Amino acid sequence: MxxxxGIVVIFVMVFGGYLAAGGKMAIIMKSLPFEMMMIGGAAVGAFLISNDMSAVKHTAKDMGKVFKGPKWKPEDYRDLLCLLFSLIRIAKANPVEVEQHIEDPENSSVFSTYPKIQADKEAVDLICDTMRSASMNYDDPHQVEEVLEKRMEANFHHAMHSSHALQTVADGLPALGIVAAVLGVIKTMGSIDQPPEVLGKLIGGALVGTFLGVFLAYGLVGPFAGKLKAVVEEDNHFYQLIKEVLVANLHNHNAAMCIEVGRQNTPTHNRPKFTELEEALKELKQAAA
Incomplete structure (x- = not known):
């Protein structure tokens, strides 16, 4: 929302200010379709040249994040900590039993308690693979932590591609606006014998290209890229939390300590309160008893 x-504010302030200053929309509206064809078409073409089809589809899908915001909400962080607590308790009490959950998470009674997390393949794979590593009795937990870091860095780099691709387009739009403006000037020079009122409209139409390139770059595409980057970074905290808790488990801390490590490493605005989490964990213990 x-x-x-934000988009409405941009258009109202820019064009409202222009009209309030006595500007006329006639020249802009007349030139806009042609300028948009040149600038927008060139930007789309450059985007297609610099990305493969999977990246194009990924970027188109990610555009919705600008309006939806981060996927993971505060209650999801609480649920994740509860899920990890249950798995760690089971692993410490009965290592054989936990294998049933990490080998078949789709049919796991523990994972199914939290369907949103269960539906996220990356989160489930990260949990299951790390707990599987723990069951293999690694001598050095730091090795597992290093593997996790590399894996998460690769996933984060892939998730950031849409933002980088859009930012590249935003960086090129002002120059494409100049290209359209130059073509407008060329057109104007071909009509140099016309009266000043005609030349004025032609020059005004040419300048629409410069305006449109800068407006699209800094008013729309650039902010879209920035928002996508912020959302990806925000959602990445969710996966970082998985790493923090499970690495603590690899160091043989008890389940409660592992969860508190995760809670403390949760971003402030998503961090569940100690009493809230304690109550949720108490309910889990009672249900398991």
Whole structure:
């Protein structure tokens, strides 16, 4: 919702200010379709040249994040800590039993308690693979931590591709606006024998290209890229939390300590309160008893 509000504010302030200053929309509206064809078409073409089809589809899908915001909400962080607590308790009490959950998470009674997390393949794979490593009795937990870091870095780099691709387009739009403006000037020079009122409209139409390139770059595409980056970084905290808790488990801390490590490493605005989490964990213990 806030994304839509931002777009409305941009258009109202820019064009409202232009009209309030006595500007006329006639020249802009007349030139806009042709300028948009040149600038927008060139930007789309450059985007297609610099990305493969999977990246194009990934970027198109990610555009919705600008309006939806981060996937993981505060209650999801609480649920994740509860899920990890249950798995760690089972692993410490009965290592054979936990294998049933990490080998078949789709049919696990523990994972199915938290369907949103269960539906996220990356989160489930990260949990199961790390706990599987723990069951293999690694002598050095730091080795597992290093593997996790590399894996998460690769996933994060892939998730950031849409933002980088859009930012590249935003960086090129002002130059494409100049290209369109130059073509407009060329057109104007071909009509140099016309009266000033005609030349004025032609020059005004040419300048629409420069305006449109800068407006799209800094008013829309650039902010879209920035928002996507912020959302990806925000959601990445969720996977970092998985790593923090399970690495603590590899160091043989008890389940409660592992969860508290995770809670303390949760971003402040998503961090569950100690009493809230304690109550949720107490309910889990009672249900398991």
């Amino acid at each position: 806030i994304g839509l509000i």
